[in-house]
Amino acid sequence: MAEAEFRRLLRDFIEAECPPELRHYPHRFPANVSMPWYQALHRRNLIAPGWPVSYGGMGLSPERHLIFIEEMEAAGTPWLHDAGVRNLGPAIIAWGTEAQKAHYLPKMHAGEHIWCQGYSEPAAGSDLACLQCDGRIEGDRMVINGQKIWTTSAHVANHIFALIRTDRSGPKQEGISFVLIDMRLPGITVRPIENLSGHPDFCEVFFDDVTVSTDCILGEPNKGWAVARSLLGFERIWAGSPKRAFKVLLALRAQMEARGLLASDYWRDRLAQAIFDTQDAQDMYTGFADLVRTDGKVGVEISALKIWSTGTFQRLSELLLEVAGADAALAGEGAADLLAPYYESRAPTIFAGTNEVHRNILARSVLGLPKEGAA
Amino acid sequence: MTLDPETAALLREAVMKHAGRAADGAAVRAARNTLPGYGPDTLATMAAQGWLGLALPEEAGGLGLGIAAAGIVAEGLAGCFSADPLPGLFLAGRVLGHSGAGADLLAGLAGGEALPALAWQEGPRDFARAAVPATVWADGALNGTKGWVAGAAGASHFIVSARAPEGLALVLVAADAPGLSLTHDFRADGTPMGRLVLEAVPGEVLAVGARAEAALRAALDETSVLIAAELMGHVDRMMALVIEHLKTRRQFGRAIGSFQALQHRAADMFVHQRLARAVLDTGLARFDALEDAAARGMQAARLRARLNDTAQLIIRESIQLFGAMGITDENELSLHLKRCLGLIPWLGGSVEQRSYYMDLAAPAGQPAEGRI
Numbered sequence: 001m002a003e004a005e006f007r008r009l010l011r012d013f014i015e016a017e018c019p020p021e022l023r024h025y026p027h028r029f030p031a032n033v034s035m036p037w038y039q040a041l042h043r044r045n046l047i048a049p050g051w052p053v054s055y056g057g058m059g060l061s062p063e064r065h066l067i068f069i070e071e072m073e074a075a076g077t078p079w080l081h082d083a084g085v086r087n088l089g090p091a092i093i094a095w096g097t098e099a100q101k102a103h104y105l106p107k108m109h110a111g112e113h114i115w116c117q118g119y120s121e122p123a124a125g126s127d128l129a130c131l132q133c134d135g136r137i138e139g140d141r142m143v144i145n146g147q148k149i150w151t152t153s154a155h156v157a158n159h160i161f162a163l164i165r166t167d168r169s170g171p172k173q174e175g176i177s178f179v180l181i182d183m184r185l186p187g188i189t190v191r192p193i194e195n196l197s198g199h200p201d202f203c204e205v206f207f208d209d210v211t212v213s214t215d216c217i218l219g220e221p222n223k224g225w226a227v228a229r230s231l232l233g234f235e236r237i238w239a240g241s242p243k244r245a246f247k248v249l250l251a252l253r254a255q256m257e258a259r260g261l262l263a264s265d266y267w268r269d270r271l272a273q274a275i276f277d278t279q280d281a282q283d284m285y286t287g288f289a290d291l292v293r294t295d296g297k298v299g300v301e302i303s304a305l306k307i308w309s310t311g312t313f314q315r316l317s318e319l320l321l322e323v324a325g326a327d328a329a330l331a332g333e334g335a336a337d338l339l340a341p342y343y344e345s346r347a348p349t350i351f352a353g354t355n356e357v358h359r360n361i362l363a364r365s366v367l368g369l370p371k372e373g374a375a
Numbered sequence: 376m377t378l379d380p381e382t383a384a385l386l387r388e389a390v391m392k393h394a395g396r397a398a399d400g401a402a403v404r405a406a407r408n409t410l411p412g413y414g415p416d417t418l419a420t421m422a423a424q425g426w427l428g429l430a431l432p433e434e435a436g437g438l439g440l441g442i443a444a445a446g447i448v449a450e451g452l453a454g455c456f457s458a459d460p461l462p463g464l465f466l467a468g469r470v471l472g473h474s475g476a477g478a479d480l481l482a483g484l485a486g487g488e489a490l491p492a493l494a495w496q497e498g499p500r501d502f503a504r505a506a507v508p509a510t511v512w513a514d515g516a517l518n519g520t521k522g523w524v525a526g527a528a529g530a531s532h533f534i535v536s537a538r539a540p541e542g543l544a545l546v547l548v549a550a551d552a553p554g555l556s557l558t559h560d561f562r563a564d565g566t567p568m569g570r571l572v573l574e575a576v577p578g579e580v581l582a583v584g585a586r587a588e589a590a591l592r593a594a595l596d597e598t599s600v601l602i603a604a605e606l607m608g609h610v611d612r613m614m615a616l617v618i619e620h621l622k623t624r625r626q627f628g629r630a631i632g633s634f635q636a637l638q639h640r641a642a643d644m645f646v647h648q649r650l651a652r653a654v655l656d657t658g659l660a661r662f663d664a665l666e667d668a669a670a671r672g673m674q675a676a677r678l679r680a681r682l683n684d685t686a687q688l689i690i691r692e693s694i695q696l697f698g699a700m701g702i703t704d705e706n707e708l709s710l711h712l713k714r715c716l717g718l719i720p721w722l723g724g725s726v727e728q729r730s731y732y733m734d735l736a737a738p739a740g741q742p743a744e745g746r747i
Contacts, residue, residue: 265730268729268730268733269726269729269730271733272729272730272732272733273729275732276677276680276681276729276732279677280650280653280654280677280681281650283653283654283657283658284649284650284653284654286653286657287653287656287657301649304645304646304649304650305649307642307643307646308646308650356639358642359638359639359642359643360635360638360639360642362641362642362645362646363632363635363638363639363641363642364638366645367618367621367632367638367641367642367645368618368622369618369621369622369630369632369633369638369641370622370629370630370632370633371633372633372634372635372638
């Protein structure tokens with residue numbers, strides 16, 4: 001299928017199946033609102049663009065996958081509770097037993113299983129490998145005790161893939177198992193955490209003597225770190241997408257025009273800076289996307305894109321408040337909700353590796369600077 | 376037209392070889408504040424390599440390659456601390472080419488025998504209003520003053536922009552024409568820029584009106600892109616110097632590059648370097664394919680502002696990370712940073728570039744009707 005035809009197919013489908021009131025919403029909807037769209041994607045076999053066809057996916061090349069995401073983003077389709085198809089599915093395909101594939105993949109595809117990712121813990125954030133949530137293996141069962149936090153979508157999910165400490169005898173990266181857990185089991189408690197914008201997007205998840213079969217371990221026991229790392233594939237490029245900064249840029253221009261600020265050299269220059277920062281991010285994004293197209297992966301330099309795009313998103317959201325003057329002090333609705341982009345732009349510099357972790361990566365892996373503390 | 380990857384690679388290799396041979400810091404320092412501001416063999420080498428005629432049409436003795444090809448050369452020449460006299464000759468060649476006049480002069484330019492220089496600027500912030508000079512062309516004579524003329528030292532001709540009854544005029548005058556006097560100012564790196572006083576100077580009109588305006592505008596935009604490419608070359612070399620310093624300089628018993636505070640500063644420098652690289656490469660690839668003059672101007676403005684700002688940031692951070700060694704002239708860093716300081720304000724500083732962009736996107740004070 002030619003690219004133009006592929007794009008048209010996606011656009012027609014979005015037009016037909018994704019109602020306008022679900023578009024361009026800056027938060028994640030509750031599951032009851034967004035699941036009909038998820039299921040529409042499932043029915044047309046558009047929910048798993050990256051999976052091989054043999055597992056019910058679309059089997060798209062990286063290039064086509066990029067186009068797929070571009071079209072979805074351009075149409076402003078809603079963010080889904082899709083950590084399952086997006087992140088876990090490829091890992092199950094790569095690491096799972098035949099029984100795991102047969103059990104989990106179809107239900108994930110259909111939206112019957114909604115997954116969340118249980119990695120962070122109160123004492124294991126950027127230093128994720130020091131996680132402590134305990135899995136005691138007793139024969140063919142594992143008994144889990146401990147806590148996860150910042151677990152996106154846990155309040156709507158019915159399954160969680162979690163990193164669990166199953167051995168404490170070796171280095172911290174060893175002794176971690178990647179475990180697939182049904183959240184309807186006894187002993188699991190979920191407590192939503194309200195974020196700055198008032199939305200419960202992430203949660204704490206408590207495990208109290210939760211018992212699962214060792215069949216639920218993905219990959220080998222104690223080798224879960226490698227499984228988790230393999231999830232960080234070329235999708236890292238999305239963390240650096242300038243799309244959200246572009247949306248703020250449009251709002252900025254509209255606000256400046258409405259307030260008559262563009263007659264001023266000062267505000268014109270501020271707007272031009274915002275335009276350049278965003279368009280330049282787009283140039284960098286396009287360059288990395290081309291790399292994905294040609295060799296299917298991104299190098300470590302991608303961290304530069306994440307740092308620049310997320311920083312630009314924040315700066316623009318702050319400029320939007322500046323432009324609004326005292327109106328910025330007042331709560332608004334819809335387009336007048338000037339604080340929405342401000343709040344929304346706080347998380348991206350923290351998730352998918354904090355920008356400081358990405359600076360460490362650049363310093364060490366790109367610039368070749370010596371290990372911290374090296375004599 | 377687009378540059379094919381093989382030609383680009385060959386060009387890159389040739390210029391790298393030349394820059395490697397010609398990189399002589401002591402010679403650059405010794406030649407500061409002297410004329411013409413580049414080494415004795417430089418011009419002949421550039422002509423022999425075909426670089427002077429790179430972007431000139433083939434019928435004018437050039438290679439018919441685009442701005443992207445010239446950008447590769449300018450970027451590579453940063454390796455020998457300066458692309459001079461290329462930018463001035465490029466500017467003159469582009470304006471001649473767009474005027475559709477001066478064919479014999481163009482042919483001479485490609486071979487390095489004719490050295491035209493464009494005298495367009497009269498004040499420090501003229502970039503966006505180049506079409507309205509105060510210099511006058513009337514009754515076959517030019518009267519006015521011009522400054523910031525790149526390539527004025529040793530020039531064989533000047534192309535002078537002037538106000539004529541029909542609008543803007545581009546007038547060709549011989550360097551030894553009666554009534555023309557030339558003096559020189561020096562930039563931070565000790566390279567000269569000419570200052571012309573024109574008193575009843577005779578000349579030959581190359582173009583007038585809309586054609587002259589379009590030719591001048593296009594040549595300024597294109598040369599601004601060329602300058603951006605040279606800045607990228609300096610940015611890369613300053614980064615290499617400072618990263619090497621972070622790896623080798625030891626304090627508190629360890630390489631200073633092992634301290635996270637400095638690692639994060641270096642990482643942020645890399646973010647800007649990588650951003651500038653992306654903007655330059657995609658911009659150059661796009662530029663030659665753009666036909667609309669406003670689109671070319673907007674692309675040039677974006678690209679140039681990014682490179683200006685990146686160069687300024689890399690200079691600032693490099694000096695800081697070098698410590699006291701960063702503020703010595705002896706450090707090789709100084710050769711790159713002084714060249715950058717001479718280039719950044721020429722043909723549009725960042726604020727001028729952004730203002731120019733906004734004017735092209737929508738006239739001053741007018742809504743852009745949804746365009747960005």
